[in-house]
Amino acid sequence: MPTADRYDWAFDHVPDSQLYAQATPDLMTHQFEYVAGVAAERKTKLVLQSGDWVNREYLSQEYQWVNAEPSARALEDANLPYMISWGNHDYSDARNGRVMLPKYFPMERFERSLEGSPWRFGGSDNIDNYYYTAEIDGAKLLLITVGYFSADNAADPGLAWAKGVIEAHPDHAVILANHNSVNQGVNGWSNDNVTRALIDPYPNVKLVLGGHIAGTGVASRPTAGGNRAYGVLTDYQSRVYGGQEYLKHISVDAENDLIYFNTWSPLLGKATSDGNWHHKVPRGRDPRLPRRGLGELRPGDRPRRQHEADPGRHVAHRRGRRAAAGR
Template sequence: MCTSHEHEHDHEQVETAQAGAGRRSFLRATALLGAAATAGVTLPTAAEAAPTSASVKASWRPDTDSRRFTLAVMPDTQYLFDGPSIDKAPIEASLRYLLEHGKDENIVFLSHLGDLTQNGAKPEFAAIGEAFRLLDRRGVGYSVLAGNHDVNSSTDDQRGSSPYLDTFGLGRFKGARTFGGASADGYNTYHLFEAAGREWMVLALDWRLSAKGYAWAKSVLAQHPHTPVILTTHELVVEDDQLSDYGQQLWDRLIEDHDQIFLTLNGHYWPAGRATRKNAAGNDVHLHLTNYQNRYFGGAAMIRLYRFDLDRGVIDVETVSPWILGRAAKGLNELERQEIELSGDADRFTVDIDFGDRFSGFAPVPARASRPVSKLLVPGTVAYWRFDGQSDGTAVSGTVRDRSGRGNDLTLVTVGGGTLNWSSDHHPEQPGHGSLEFTGYKSPLKGAYLRTVDGAPLNSATFKRGYTIEAFYRLPADWDPDHNAWSGVVSRTGTGGAAGKTADDPDEPLATLSLSNDREPQWAVRPLNQEGIASNWGQETPLETWWHLAVVNDGKHTTLYVEGCPVVRNPTATAVGLTSVGLPWLLGGYEYAGKIDQILHGRLGDVRIVERALPVTSFMNH
């Protein structure tokens, strides 16, 4: 953090304390206080700070495969380590929080952003160095870096020896599981950790890089060309959407041309702020300033939790004070109550990142190869249709062959002059690398669909022992519920009335896997043992996204799956088989009262029907 004359305007912008933390903050704080009361997060005495033999032996083991993990960030702690007023309690509380919540938060790493101390003096470093032994004893991965108060601020990373380096130099990190290496001067380090099934890097850089420092950083990035990088340094962002002069230099000389760097973290200035810039590859780099030393008790070693969720494509950021949380049971003073958890927009927010897309320039995920038909013909397969091997835009004509060899071939039916075309677009987990593009329209009815040929064995099948029906589909941006709703993905023709089952609507088809006006998949059928229609409902499926559906009946009950996940509205009533009147099945078409009523508007990928219940692990998207 800068001296007061460097930061005069920032003192005039001290953030208003977040006294009204809101319901979410209250609930989270309450939960943490409960954990503190039962898990020992409360402020420890000096004697309690020493680990037990059991805790020494217990090593740090984050879940490296989980697609949800947390990076902890600690900014300027300098006021806690200022000459005669050294107070280790707040930082020890934060470090203990990481140990206590490491498993449930899946905390993989801690990054300190510099200005560990106020004066860079040996006693100050001795105190904070001892505090960090809490992590050393458990093998927790962490990084530190020198801020301007930790070293002579007029020097760069070629300054030579210092109390900082004596405490947090190579000797401390050598042999640590996450330590990758250090520059020859010792002031720049890189750290590698495993999370979400891949390697990540924290590149921790000195307060001021020399030419040698820049060269070293570039060499580290070159040695790890496929590793996403979080760059930490003491100074970079000065306020929202603004870099400092040195921060601009870092951007120009290092960050902009290295696409691997997707996130930067720095302290030094206050209040907290953010910037986003496009790098030379045209990708966003998120640059975050976090510093709370201007707040009560010098920030009380407050920590930020960066919760990565690769499935949701977000980083959820939250700021908490474990030291104050741990004191709550004894009663908090007025300022502590305001600081227990920060809930302002600068302190709790979400960063949206499509990680696969963002990292594709330097670490593309190889596309899954097409799988041969033979691999999909599991025992009990009665029909398998796939639509690869044709040029984009080529019109479908004639017969589409059933690849199972069971004779359930498809023939083209056109309505109102509509066409059906081949496409190479497909679900990333689909066995066949192709699809059919349907262009159905409700009024006037127009399009083209496929139906099984007369005499196909599938037409009379009743599946008394169970079945699995799977399909991949994707709806385009111009899908309109007024003209495209209730089109069938896979349907069976013949009505309930024709089968002598007149409960509910007798004109509805005997079986249909359709998409509602809200793009919800619905499986509506008349089982052999029921007069009425049994329906399974999925949730709304967004446009321009490939989806996999599976309907599974084990001879007693039917379950609808979306992307291999069971939906909530699966009826519990016994359902046996499927009623048939010997008429064809349709792909992309839906009949009502025995006449074609709607045609799919979207793409349809591989479709498979198996005369038994398959486990999720045997679905086509596995």
């Protein structure tokens, strides 16, 4: 993991926590307390949770939302902005399936989490879609999430809303947080609605972060204007105890256009994993990891060496000048 003097700011991608909330809530609390505890040292500007915050949205299972509350409060008490990209276990279209989510996480709660930070609450659609904007180290950023059921239906108004948000911010580098978006392994994408509607048409969509599918993966795809978007899957839920507290630390070196992805388990004190969470990139299937950071990702970028699909050691390559967002 890079030392803090090697990057300018950071954010964390915490994977599906559903089984912690259901059965091992102390591990979930410990994981989020760890994230809050290292935030100052890591220069953390935001925490992104990948969705499936709980395992059941039922009224009869409200104890899971109660179990997860100390984790959210750990971030709030540390004044850490956060976003949850809602998953299929957090809500549903069945009767009473959309009660718990807005009860515990009205949009005002997310907006309050941004106070005193570089992030601004941009707006929302329904209970599951919302976005933030920020300017950090000269880069204009747009972080947007579309909930699982909005993204699962090509005709859902949430997708049209998200397209409008991206189109209204052409000078922002877009980070898209969607629960179901990136597949396990190398160069796999899991949701055609997301790729067709929210990634491919927009040259400023730079990074896609997903969960939902147990495993890890890295992917890339061409976008409009000859640019390229990159995806990372982070989901450890099917490991023992609900995930062994594994997460991804993401560190941004704006000066040199580098992004570091590092796997870490505060429970185990380990920086690597195995099984479906540790893939070699086969020859000929390299996802064309970039030499440039979030600001500029252009065609023809090729890595100087092979990387693992579990980005525990992955770092985007050095280009030697500050990112210019949206190009």
